[in-house]
Amino acid sequence: MKESTNKNNKSKGNYVKKKNIKRVSKSYGRNRRNSSRKAAPVKDRKFRVIPLGGMKEIGKNMTLIEYENEILIVDCGFSFPADEMFGIDVVIPDFSYLKENMEKIKGLVITHGHEDHIGGIPFLLQEINVPIYGSPLSLGLIEHKLEEHSLSAKMHVMNAGDVLRVGSFSIEAIRTNHSIADSYAFSIKCPAGHVLHTGDFKVDFSPLDGKRIDLHRFARLGEEGVDVMLCDSTNVLRPGYTPSERIVVDSMNRIFEKTDKRIIIATFSSNIYRIKYFMEASINHGRKIAISGRSMEYVLGLARELGYLDLPESAFVDIRRIGNIPDGNLTIVTTGSQGEPMSALTRMVNDSHKAVKLKKGDVVVFSSSPIPGNEKTITNVVNKLYEKGVNVYLSDFVDIHVSGHACQEELKIIHSLVKPRYFIPAHGEYRHLMEHARLAESLGMSRSNIFVMSNGDSLLVEEKRATLEPGYASGEGVLVDGYGVGDVVEVVLRDRKQLSEAGLVVIALCIDRATGELMAKPELITRGFIYVKENGPLIDEATDVVMETLGNLSPRALRDVAAIKTAVRDAMRTYIYKKTKRSPVILPVILYV
Ligand SMILES: [Zn+2]
Numbered sequence: 001m002k003e004s005t006n007k008n009n010k011s012k013g014n015y016v017k018k019k020n021i022k023r024v025s026k027s028y029g030r031n032r033r034n035s036s037r038k039a040a041p042v043k044d045r046k047f048r049v050i051p052l053g054g055m056k057e058i059g060k061n062m063t064l065i066e067y068e069n070e071i072l073i074v075d076c077g078f079s080f081p082a083d084e085m086f087g088i089d090v091v092i093p094d095f096s097y098l099k100e101n102m103e104k105i106k107g108l109v110i111t112h113g114h115e116d117h118i119g120g121i122p123f124l125l126q127e128i129n130v131p132i133y134g135s136p137l138s139l140g141l142i143e144h145k146l147e148e149h150s151l152s153a154k155m156h157v158m159n160a161g162d163v164l165r166v167g168s169f170s171i172e173a174i175r176t177n178h179s180i181a182d183s184y185a186f187s188i189k190c191p192a193g194h195v196l197h198t199g200d201f202k203v204d205f206s207p208l209d210g211k212r213i214d215l216h217r218f219a220r221l222g223e224e225g226v227d228v229m230l231c232d233s234t235n236v237l238r239p240g241y242t243p244s245e246r247i248v249v250d251s252m253n254r255i256f257e258k259t260d261k262r263i264i265i266a267t268f269s270s271n272i273y274r275i276k277y278f279m280e281a282s283i284n285h286g287r288k289i290a291i292s293g294r295s296m297e298y299v300l301g302l303a304r305e306l307g308y309l310d311l312p313e314s315a316f317v318d319i320r321r322i323g324n325i326p327d328g329n330l331t332i333v334t335t336g337s338q339g340e341p342m343s344a345l346t347r348m349v350n351d352s353h354k355a356v357k358l359k360k361g362d363v364v365v366f367s368s369s370p371i372p373g374n375e376k377t378i379t380n381v382v383n384k385l386y387e388k389g390v391n392v393y394l395s396d397f398v399d400i401h402v403s404g405h406a407c408q409e410e411l412k413i414i415h416s417l418v419k420p421r422y423f424i425p426a427h428g429e430y431r432h433l434m435e436h437a438r439l440a441e442s443l444g445m446s447r448s449n450i451f452v453m454s455n456g457d458s459l460l461v462e463e464k465r466a467t468l469e470p471g472y473a474s475g476e477g478v479l480v481d482g483y484g485v486g487d488v489v490e491v492v493l494r495d496r497k498q499l500s501e502a503g504l505v506v507i508a509l510c511i512d513r514a515t516g517e518l519m520a521k522p523e524l525i526t527r528g529f530i531y532v533k534e535n536g537p538l539i540d541e542a543t544d545v546v547m548e549t550l551g552n553l554s555p556r557a558l559r560d561v562a563a564i565k566t567a568v569r570d571a572m573r574t575y576i577y578k579k580t581k582r583s584p585v586i587l588p589v590i591l592y593v
């Protein structure tokens with residue numbers, strides 16, 4: 001990889017030097033941008049786009065761009081498990097294609113610091129060493145993750161507008177707007193073509209940091225010619241535009257104006273600019289700010305270190321010292337907007353928060369919307385808040401949250417500016433991808449140039465055509481449970497499901513090795529199946545069934561562990577189902593003496 005060594009760039013604080021993150025010159029490649037495609041001698045006029053995650057799902061985003069013997073990775077996220085994945089912590093993309101092609105991998109570029117884009121990185125780095133490129137905030141969040149896993153990687157800061165070379169790829173970071181600071185789209189050029197990956201974005205004409213999405217650049221790249229565009233599909237089902245972050249701040253100001261009680265704001269710690277504005281509004285209304293929750297403290301600490309949050313020290317008060325501050329002069333910013341059981345807000349609600357005791361009249365603002373699947377836990381928290389006489393503001397009734405993703409009209413803007421030859425709807429469930437394909441068609445794209453892909457498929461792009469290659473790489477999700485990566489397979493999940501639904505029955509048998517005779521009455525132990533003390537007759541009868549089953553076995557079968565287990569398991573399964581209509585896991589344990 002080549003990069004400029006311009007040392008005069010001003011960094012945000014001294015974070016960059018301290019953390020050994022290299023900066024990339026802003027000017028590199030700017031002047032050769034237009035010539036990059038012509039300048040390189042073209043050996044091969046084809047390249048591939050291979051999504052390993054993020055297709056037909058929202059989560060674990062990861063896309064490979066492969067040119068000759070080089071691979072560039074865009075994002076490496078994780079997703080949260082589906083309900084039927086019992087005990088699974090997270091799901092990550094399958095890295096086997098990358099492991100097989102390890103020597104080809106040139107770099108990992110990060111669009112932004114959300115978990116569905118960076119969460120898988122520690123697992124990737126355990127397998128593959130790869131340099132990482134992204135915004136200061138993305139890299140700061142990644143660094144924190146890596147420290148937790150005792151890992152390290154070479155990291156290179158890219159600012160919006162930076163262009164750099166990684167192998168044969170020329171990569172440009174383009175500013176977008178999203179619900180986390182410094183989100184980028186990437187223009188990725190190789191001698192065979194040009195890919196534009198939008199990352200997660202919306203078009204915000206009045207973003208809180210004043211840094212609008214670089215629509216000029218999208219338009220210019222469109223003029224230069226984009227072969228393949230991958231575009232965020234999250235909000236494609238919503239007509240119109242996503243409102244600006246600005247309206248959130250306006251709503252919050254109205255809440256500040258009409259209340260003289262404590263205000264507790266629950267929001268995502270990564271939405272730093274929104275939090276910054278809430279904090280500034282607090283200061284303007286004569287309030288001190290206390291921060292609660294581990295991730296909130298960490299992210300805001302990082303944001304201050306990097307210069308995203310330049311507020312005076314005197315504006316803050318330690319959460320343990322809020323006791324002597326009048327209610328009307330205090331704002332608490334907290335985690336827990338999703339009703340997470342261990343979060344600070346949930347602890348407040350359950351009276352187990354060390355510093356904050358909720359009281360009648362307190363105001364709690366949820367500046368968030370439920371992530372699908374969290375509705376129930378949030379409702380529980382909200383109900384408990386009502387019980388305590390707390391005034392609750394939810395985004396259903398007040399504009400205190402807006403989405404970070406583009407709605408239909410914004411998507412149309414991007415499509416119209418970029419006008420790609422081929423289009424891959426990305427970052428969406430199947431319905432989102434299909435609707436996004438339809439939207440592109442409605443703007444005049446030919447259906448044959450739109451590719452709705454599955455994880456692991458490849459789009460082979462040649463000079464005059466593009467071909468979908470289904471199942472080019474493995475696109476299955478890999479389940480992570482504690483320290484185990486990929487060791488929980490289908491059959492384990494099935495057992496967990498069965499255990500959770502009907503419990504466990506252990507049948508302990510003690511058999512004479514010489515004669516094959518039962519030495520004692522079989523013992524039945526159950527967990528999560530029935531309460532034994534109240535079901536004596538059932539247990540007795542089941543024990544009889546086991547003895548009868550053993551009695552029917554030949555002396556030879558009685559010396560065969562597998563045969564006994566199968567016979568006992570089958571007999572018990574039939575008996576228990578007949579009696580209870582339940583199917584617990586049945587586990588015969590045989591002891592030969
Ligand atoms: Zn995002």
Ligand SMILES: [Zn+2]
Nearest residue numbers: 114116117200
């Ligand atoms: Zn995302």
